[in-house]
Amino acid sequence: MSVLPEEPLGLATPLDLSPAPLAVVRYDRLRLDRLGEVFDPAYAALGQAVEDGAIAVTGPALAIYHGDPMDVFDLEVGFPVVSTSLDPLSIDGVRIEASELPSGPALASTVIGPYDGLGAAWGRLHAECAVQGHQPAGIWIEVYVSDPRTTAAEHLRTDLILPVLR
DSSP states (O other): SSSSSSSOOOOOOOOOOOOOOEEEEEEEEEEEEGGGHHHHHHHHHHHHHHHHSSBBOOOOEEEEEEEESSSSSSEEEEEEESSSSSOOOEEEEEEEEEEEEEEEEEEEEEESSSSSHHHHHHHHHHHHHTTTOOOOOOOEEEEEOOOOSSGGGGOOOOEEEEEEEO
């Protein structure tokens, strides 16, 4: 069972995130124009780790942005996993390591459609966060509920989760 929401979410659904173990590929000091270079190799390595039995996945793929996604940010690309103890491993030169889902209060929204609509959806969620009087914590989480290999772009479901300060 996943610690992430299973049902689609409204515009700014309040959540209380619980910590959960993750297996991730970490990238430091990225900019948006480099995202296309990192997702495919990361998910290929993670998929191989699952196939090899090195990690046991408990939920959908996700990406966690630390910092300002419109400037320079750090990125974790991965999956929730069963075990909290994961020794770092390397597959095809890609390092997979343990991490943890950030915990605490958050606002979340579900987007149905192609990934190129996520920027506008983030803008709506961020604006609603301000309307509700919250301050973002500087972490942005995308949960890729649908598999883009088997789901048409117009039907992709992505949950956006914006942790907020208490």
